[in-house]
Amino acid sequence: MPTPSTVKLTREEWVDLVTQVVSSIGVNKARFVLVNALGQEKADDLIKVYFESGIHAECVATFEQESVYMACLPALQEEANKIGCFVTESTEECTQVHKKHELVFTYDDSLIVLNITPTESDYWITTRASHGNKMLYFDVHYCEDYNEICVYLHDDKVETLNYLNSIHRQAIKN
8 A cells, every 4th residue: 555655646636535534534633644644744835724713723734735735725614614713824934854753542442643743852742632522632742862752641730740640652763
């Protein structure tokens, strides 16, 4: 089976793929499947797409090519409208190559797939994944000193994280 980096899709095929993926698994998972599939990103300009509600904005996709973004825009707008949001975008220069890491594990009998793109050797991020009809939040720690990525269940009520209570650990793959 070809890897995502070897598949060449026409504009119409991208639109169909994005529409199918977003419809079947939702925007958050589709973001990971479609945007993070290549493993590394390097571009002069990145188009970051946000869903905004007026009081909150969340980045839901990043595109390297404007033509792909324009092809995906109708599906993104439709998904944003379903949750009472609108689509905005920003363009930023990207001069570094950052390796993407896929974390696959089970939690509470559900398969969880998280993708992170650390920008530093000691990197923390809070991310989320759908779990049935609710969202779970995870704190992810990427640490090159220990050559490890650790995942913790996020808890707003806890001020200090107990580092012994990770729910997933994996070595950093180069």
